[in-house]
Amino acid sequence: MKSLENVLKEAFQESKSVSRRMLAAEAFHWVCRITALCSVLVLGVLLYTVLSKGLGHLSWSFLTSSPHPDPERAGIWPALMGTFWTCAACGVLTLPIGIGTAIFLEELRPKNRMMRWLHALVQLNIANLAGVPSVVYGIVGMAAFVSMFGLMERSDKEQQSKHSIFEVGSRYFDQFLTVNDAVLMVPVVFHSSADTVPQDGLAAIDLNGNRVIMKVIKKGQSIPASDAEKAVSVRWTETPGRVHKQTWYHFAVPFGRSVLAGSLTLMLVILPVVIISSQEAFRSVPPSLREAALGMGATSWQAVWNVTLPAAVPGIMTGSILAMSRAIGEAAPIMMISGVVFITRAPSNLMSVFTVLSLQIYDWAGRHDAGFHAISSAAIIVLLFLLLFFNSIAIVIRQKFSLP
């Protein structure tokens, strides 16, 4: 038995420790509040910096002009278009494959052991792929898509000229200078064809697209007097320059440092994200819907196509749009594919060389000139605005179509 004195003593100490504990609890609450405030503060400083530096440089001409060595005249049009091209192609490629994989993993429950093992393997594999740094995807994309495991190596040794194994939608011309400094173009079959030798009677095209017949002025011959004849006459010493005209569907293998290679690489980066979020969307569809469909005699694919997939679409769309916004901001893998290059034209087809907005920001931010830092933050504002736009679409979809 404790004596009364001891009990009282303990109670006294207890009350002291209680007040201490209460104090500690209150202190921790304040620590929490202040820490949580930190992240808000960081976001505030970040946005303030970007806006204060860049807002002044944001103008219509900034959006529609090309990069320039002078920051005051530089713009982001090629980069903006490059972002649109790559992300659109990336979305078109990623969505079917990502959703297909999610259906495979969630809806088709295999019965035999072999397939079940495959299932588990794919699932584990996707979890691992999600953790691979994007820059690693960049160099894998470079080996797999740009050079197609070394198919291009052969031509790289000879003068960097791009040599395609397969090509459609591109025509090559040899360009000749006529005596009155106009240009005649003689079509050639391949990019690697030998230079055309100027000859009388060669079929050619002038700058306006008219078909004309070339005339050669041989050594000692005089230059014709009439303008019409001058326009088709070429000196016999003239050497051609190789040019090409590409249609919008121009396609070549290997892909080279093209939009297509970039978007395939981005696909590798966001595919795990799309798969995992689509899987969650499928998992959140109530099982009763699926079971009702199966119970009425639907095959498993009919149940997926008519019942589960429509119910999962809002979730899939939200996840995919968030994945796409990651693709928009991703710079490291694109840098591996396209390099930091000075590009003044928007891409015109899937085989064009390109740059993207985030890469343009990287390029400008890395320079020492404060003028470039300013236009870099203007480009950041555009990029953040794009992301905001995408995210608000995701939010609208989530609000509008979510299941009750």
Added chain:
Amino acid sequence: MASIILDQSNPARAYPPRSLRVLYFREWLVKFLLACCGFLSLLVTGSIVYVLVNETLVFFAKPGVSFTDFMTSTEWTPSLGNEVHYGIGALVSGTVLVSVIAMAIALPIGLITAIYLSEYAPNRIRAVLKPLLEILAGIPTVVYGFFALTVITPSLKFLHPEFNVYNGMSAGIAVGILCLPIVTSLAEDALRAVPRALREGALGLGSTKLDVTLKVVLPAALSGIISAFLLAISRAVGETMIVALASGSQPHLTIDPREATQTMTGWMVQMGSGDTSQFDARYYSMYAVACVLFAMTFLLTLIGNWVRKQFREAYE
């Protein structure tokens, strides 16, 4: 379901009618295509491993490159004419330095913010703080790189003039900010998954809120929190654009955060973006570095999965 239609006793109806056969075929085809999609992800992993291993072997076959030098040397000096060393140690030290600084910021702040969100914050504040963190998580990394270069580095130089223009500290802080929302959202999910009954039981026994949080909720959510930490570490190790912009390009073994340093990813970007010849040993060194990086992040993911499975507390 088909057995209703199939009448086995009647030989004329032993086969499904044509429309059903079409249906079966379509079913088979769709399943095959979906399985192909699933297979594609295996193919991606396969090609990653193939490319990395293949090109790494090319690298080690180059003159002047040796595996022992790669593993043991602490100097990465590929551009010095006669003193060429490819010691991965120099690049790994850069990565470790940046990651440690980043984690020193992201882990405590992220965890405390998560605790605040899950245990303390009133709904009103939660409704503001959560979307703000989501915005922070959605900002592209190149923007953080810009932030590091134009805000963090000048502030560091203001506080302590010894800081280089490019330094590990600034990159580390930016990477930490990047990882903060990841830690917060994953740790918060783990904390929220702890059942209410546990909290109420502890409160009923006379605990303060702090006791409940630190002695009951936190241990119960530990597996989720640790795997959140591991994910954040692997993000920090693989982070590229921030270090490419802010940490400089001098690979050397250092623990001084004021100096310029180079990480593994920084080297890869320098080689990939620059005009290095595609047949140079320097260029192929990128693949060997990528191999090491891939192995590191793969290991972190595996450990994360293992921790989640091993230490999960199920309350059902």
